[in-house]
Structure formats: C-alpha cells, structure tokens
Amino acid sequence: MWQWLFKLSSPKWFYTISGQLMPWLIAITSILLVIGLVWGLAFTPPDYQMGENYRIAYIHVPAASIAMGCYYMMAGMAAAFLIWRIKMADMVAKACAPVGMTFTALALFTGSVWGIPTWGTWWIWDARLTSTLIMLFLFIGVMALRSAYDSEAAGAKACAVLSLVGVVNVPIIKYSVEWWNTLHQGASSLSLSNTSANPPEIWLPAFFVGFGLFGFYLIAIILRTRNEILIRERRTEWVDELLSTNFGNNISTNEGLG
Amino acid sequence: MSIIAATLRRELLIAFRSPGEIINPLMFFVIAVSLFPLGVGANQEFLSEIAAGVIWVTALLAVMLSMDSLFRADYEDGSLEQLLLSPQPLYFVILAKVASHWLVSGLPLVILAPIFASMLSLPAEGILPLMAALLIGTPILTMLGAVGMALTVGLSKSGLLLAVLILPLYIPVLVFGTGVVDSALNSLATSGLLALLGAMLILALCLTPLAIIAALRISVSL
Numbered sequence: 175m176w177q178w179l180f181k182l183s184s185p186k187w188f189y190t191i192s193g194q195l196m197p198w199l200i201a202i203t204s205i206l207l208v209i210g211l212v213w214g215l216a217f218t219p220p221d222y223q224m225g226e227n228y229r230i231a232y233i234h235v236p237a238a239s240i241a242m243g244c245y246y247m248m249a250g251m252a253a254a255f256l257i258w259r260i261k262m263a264d265m266v267a268k269a270c271a272p273v274g275m276t277f278t279a280l281a282l283f284t285g286s287v288w289g290i291p292t293w294g295t296w297w298i299w300d301a302r303l304t305s306t307l308i309m310l311f312l313f314i315g316v317m318a319l320r321s322a323y324d325s326e327a328a329g330a331k332a333c334a335v336l337s338l339v340g341v342v343n344v345p346i347i348k349y350s351v352e353w354w355n356t357l358h359q360g361a362s363s364l365s366l367s368n369t370s371a372n373p374p375e376i377w378l379p380a381f382f383v384g385f386g387l388f389g390f391y392l393i394a395i396i397l398r399t400r401n402e403i404l405i406r407e408r409r410t411e412w413v414d415e416l417l418s419t420n421f422g423n424n425i426s427t428n429e430g431l432g
Numbered sequence: 433m434s435i436i437a438a439t440l441r442r443e444l445l446i447a448f449r450s451p452g453e454i455i456n457p458l459m460f461f462v463i464a465v466s467l468f469p470l471g472v473g474a475n476q477e478f479l480s481e482i483a484a485g486v487i488w489v490t491a492l493l494a495v496m497l498s499m500d501s502l503f504r505a506d507y508e509d510g511s512l513e514q515l516l517l518s519p520q521p522l523y524f525v526i527l528a529k530v531a532s533h534w535l536v537s538g539l540p541l542v543i544l545a546p547i548f549a550s551m552l553s554l555p556a557e558g559i560l561p562l563m564a565a566l567l568i569g570t571p572i573l574t575m576l577g578a579v580g581m582a583l584t585v586g587l588s589k590s591g592l593l594l595a596v597l598i599l600p601l602y603i604p605v606l607v608f609g610t611g612v613v614d615s616a617l618n619s620l621a622t623s624g625l626l627a628l629l630g631a632m633l634i635l636a637l638c639l640t641p642l643a644i645i646a647a648l649r650i651s652v653s654l
Contacts, residue, residue, distance in 0.1 A: 256646070311600040318596050322587050323654075331650045332583045336597060339579055339643050343601050346632065350604035354611070 183262045185403045186412050192396045199396075203389030210382025218375055230288045236384040238281035238306065240391050244274030245309060248316070249341035252334035262399075264330040265406070267337065268320065269398035273391065275313035282306055301352040308347055312340045326406070435520045436528040443532035446505075454536045457498035461541055464490040465548045476553045483552035484562055484613035491541045491566060492573055492602050496595060498537040499577040502529070503585045503648070512585075513652050516645075526641045526648075530578050531571075538570035554613075561616035561626075565609040568629040575640040576601050582647035586654040604632065 181187045214232040248270035254263035285303065286296040297303065316333050323329030407413045447454055468486045469479060506512040515525060545566055546559050554562065580598035584590035612625045 308600050308603060311596070315597045315600060318593055319583060322584070322590070322593050325654060328586070328650050328654050332647065335579075335643055335647050335650070336583060339576075339601070339640075342635075342639065343604070346604045347600075350607040354607045 183260045185262055185265070185407050186410075188262055189400055189403050192400060196393070196396065199389060199393055203386055203393060206382050206386030206389060210379050210384075210386050214379030214383055218379055227288060227291045230284050232380055232383045233387070234281060234284035234288060235380065236387045237277050237284060239384075240387060241274055241277035241281050241306070241309065244270050244277060244391070245312070245344065246341065248274060249337045252337040255330065256334045256338070261406075264334065265399050265402040266395065267334065268330070268402060269395045271313050271317045271320070271333075273394045273398065275310060275317065277391065278306060278310045278313060282310065301348075301354065304354075305348045305351045308351070309344070312344075316340070436524050439525050439528035440532050443529055444535065447501075447532070447536045453498075453501045454540070457494045457537050458540050458544065460497055461490055461494040461544065462548070464493065465552070469552070480553040480555060483549055483554035484558065484610050486552060487545055487548060487554075487562065488566075488569075488606055488609050491545070491570060492599075492606060494541060495538060495570060495573040496577050496598055496602075498533075499574075499581040499594065499598075500591070502533050502578055502581050503651075504581075507585045507651065512648065516648060516652055522645050523641045526578075526644050527637070530575055530641070530644070533578070534571050534574040538574050541570060542566045555617060557619075558613045558617045561612045561622050564622075564626060565612040565629060568626060568633055569605045569609040572605050572629070572633050572636045573602060575636045575644075579640055579643045579647060582644045582651060584651075585648075586651035605629070608632070 182191065210232070215229050218229070220226050220228075248267050251263040251267035251270065254260050255267060282303070285306075289298070290296045316336055319336055320329045320333045323332060404413055404417075465486060468482070472478065472482070503512060506515065516522065518525075542563055545563055549559050549562055550556075577594075577598055580594045580601075581590075583597065584594050587593065608625050608629050612622045612629070615622045615625060
C-alpha cells in the first residue's frame with residue numbers, strides 16, 4: 175500500500191497509472207450518471223409537497239458535498255506538499271481549486287433554481303448558503319494567489335499555506351454563520367444516512383448520481399493533474415519520448431503545435 | 433522576553449517617526465463611517481440599527497488597509513531577511529511585530545469607536561459591548577491580515593489580492609463582533625459571544641505566527 179502511494183508520488187508513475195485507469199473510470203462514471211440521472215430526473219415519483227422540482231436535489235446534494243470534500247482534499251494535498259515536499263501533491267492541489275470552485279458554483283446554482291419555487295426566493299442569507307458562498311470565495315482566493323506569483327515553486331508554497339489557514343477557518347466560519355442565521359433544512363431525506371424516511375426508488379438514484387458525480391470529479395482532477403505533469407515535466411526525457419511516439423507526426427507536420 | 437521588548441520598541445519607534453502610517457487608517461475609518469449616513473439617509477432609527485455593523489465593517493477594512501505597513505518597508509530594505517536569519521525565536525519576534533502594529537492601528541479604532549457609535553445614534557447600552565468586542569476582535573483581524581500580508585509582500589501589486597484572500601477569513605469575527613452588540617441591545621447576555629471571540633483570539637495567537645513565518649520565508653526566497 176505505502177509503496178504504491180510512494181510510486182504515485184512520482185509524476186511519471188502517476189501519469190502512467192492514471193492513463194491506464196482512465197478508460198475504466200470514464201466507463202463506470204458514465205454508466206452511473208446515465209442510470210442515476212435518467213432514473214432520478216424522469217422516473218422517480220414526484221414529491222407530495224414539492225412536486226417535480228425536488229429532482230434537482232439529485233445534483234445539488236452530491237455537488238455540495240463534493241465541493242466541500244474538494245476543499246479538504248486541497249488542504250490535505252497542501253499539507254503533504256509542505257511536509258514531505260511531494261511535487262505531485264501540489265499538482266493535485268492546483269487541480270483542486272478550479273474543480274472545487276466549479277462544484278461550489280454548481281451547488282449554489284442548483285440550490286437557487288430549487289429555491290425559487292420552494293422557498294419563493296433564489297437567494298437568502300441563510301447559514302448554509304452563506305458558508306457555501308464563502309467557500310467559493312476561498313477557492314477564488316487560492317486561485318488568485320497562485321496566478322499572482324510568477325515563480326511556480328513560490329506560488330505553490332504560498333497556496334499551500336493559504337489552504338491550510340483556510341481549512342482551520344472553515345469549521346469556524348461554518349459554525350459562526352450557522353449561529354448567525356439558519357433556514358436551510360438539515361441533512362435532506364436524500365442523504366444516505368437517512369434511508370428509512372423514503373422508499374428505495376427515491377434514494378437509490380441519488381446513490382447512483384452521487385457516485386457518478388464523484389467519478390466525474392475524479393476524472394476532472396486527474397485530467398488537470400495529467401496536463402500539469404506534462405507542462406511541468408516538459409523538459410524531462412520521458413515526456414519528450416511520450417510526445418514524440420504519440421504525437422510525433424502531428425508535431426512535425428504542424429508547426430503551430432511545436 | 434528581551435527580544436519581545438526590543439522588537440516592540442523598534443516597531444513603535446518606527447511607527448511614531450512616520451505618523452502618516454498611523455493616521456491614515458484612522459482617517460479612512462472616520463471618513464468611511466461618515467459616508468454611511470450620507471448614503472443611506474440620516475434617519476436616526478435606521479442608523480441606530482445598522483451602527484454596529486457599519487463600525488465593524490469599516491474597522492475591518494481599515495485594519496486590512498493598514499496591513500501594508502507591517503512588512504512592506506522591512507521587506508524592501510532587507511531587514512526582513514535579517515530577521516528571518518536571526519537566531520532569536522521567530523515566533524515571539526513576529527508576535528511582537530504584530531502586537532505593535534495592532535497598538536498603532538487597531539487600538540485607536542477601539543478608542544474612537546464610541547464617538548462614531550454615538551454619531552450613528554447607537555443606543556448607550558450598546559457602546560461598552562461594542563468596545564469590548566472590538567478590543568478582542570481587532571487583534572484577530574490584525575493577525576489574520578498579517579498572514580495575508582506575509583503571503584503577498586513579495587508581489588508588486590498586492591492591494592486587492594490581499595482583500596480577496598483575507599476578507600473571507602474575517603467573517604467569523606464580524607459575525608460574533610456584531611452579535612455582541614445585538615445581544616446587548618436586546619438585553620441578552622454578551623459574555624458567551626465575548627468568550628467565543630476570546631477563544632478565537634487565543635487560537636489566532638497560537639497558530640497565525642506559524643503561518644506568518646512560513647509565508648515570510650516564501651516571500652523572502654522569491
């Protein structure tokens with residue numbers, strides 16, 4: 175197990191292993207998403223109070239939890255980078271910021287769409303909405319800081335420090351905002367911890383969409399990380415070999431790519 | 433201990449030799465607070481409702497804008513590098529530096545707050561809680577701001593970037609700080625919220641110097 179993790183921390187190995195895993199990951203993710211979305215959005219029975227519009231929760235709930243998980247992942251990678259100087263950890267952390275920001279924005283957007291018919295307003299200064307909005311700001315801050323540094327290495331360390339400061343703050347922000355104002359309901363009946371409240375045809379699609387979106391999240395992170403590996407390792411021999419075997423003809427015939 | 437005293441002495445001496453650095457954040461605070469009645473109307477009832485929030489938000493911005501003088505000059509003349517290389521315990525040096533910065537930029541805000549609170553017709557029973565909350569809260573703001581400043585001091589244009597990095601982290605202080613005044617105005621106990629602010633202050637005292645040191649090392653190695 176440790177040896178495997180150790181290997182993954184080498185960019186070359188990460189690139190090779192993730193390349194082999196990718197087709198499987200994409201296949202599983204698409205199956206889960208297609209089943210879950212079609213089932214959840216088209217075939218589950220409508221809710222007796224919210225009617226059809228509760229269906230957006232099938233995307234909203236997993237998007238929100240993935241966004242939060244993404245922040246913790248970014249911070250974990252930042253810690254690994256600062257403590258053990260693992261370059262790979264920083265590449266993953268760099269990939270986390272835009273992906274996490276997008277999932278946070280998706281959670282906010284789907285929440286607004288759900289809020290208009292249900293709460294009668296698309297935005298309200300409620301605890302969960304506000305803390306999610308703040309998480310969006312934190313992701314934006316990390317991205318802004320990285321882009322402000324010219325030096326890749328210094329920007330990486332600065333972002334790692336900021337992510338760690340942020341992660342200490344996230345629980346404090348969450349509870350401060352929660353005491354400040356609360357309207358959002360607790361864990362919804364779609365959550366897996368509360369399966370008894372609803373029949374399986376309601377929560378099972380959520381299960382599929384949840385894991386499907388998680389797979390999509392992993393794919394996005396891995397693709398971004400692979401790109402980052404190629405950019406940062408462009409002067410190494412193995413990237414050179416890889417590019418000349420895979421794209422040799424293109425590069426020689428198309429000068430624009432070179 | 434002597435290093436704390438020496439750093440405090442040095443920083444305060446530098447601050448009092450260029451009084452503009454002390455006065456400008458205060459002037460910002462004074463002017464920004466005076467803008468609110470002009471913008472939202474001089475209705476006394478409405479003003480008294482928003483007074484605590486206005487004073488907190490402007491104090492928060494004033495602290496953030498004053499951060500630039502904390503490390504900038506030391507970074508430019510190289511004394512920051514000497515500081516990081518010195519054999520003294522950095523934790524206490526940084527703590528003393530931040531404390532002296534708070535003494536010249538945060539404490540005056542606490543002292544001025546009652547004047548502006550009464551100008552915004554905050555009821556008298558809210559004024560002492562407001563001061564207490566600012567007294568505990570502004571050091572937290574200074575310390576979090578110092579983390580952001582340490583991260584951006586090596587960059588040429590850091591003003592707005594600092595705001596993007598730091599303002600989200602200021603939210604808990606703002607929430608509890610205004611909460612103290614709200615509870616006082618509704619004749620509720622304020623000790624719980626003040627204790628929470630105190631807990632955040634202790635947490636910040638323990639952890640932020642570590643982050644500041646790490647960030648300064650990055651900025652210096654640029």
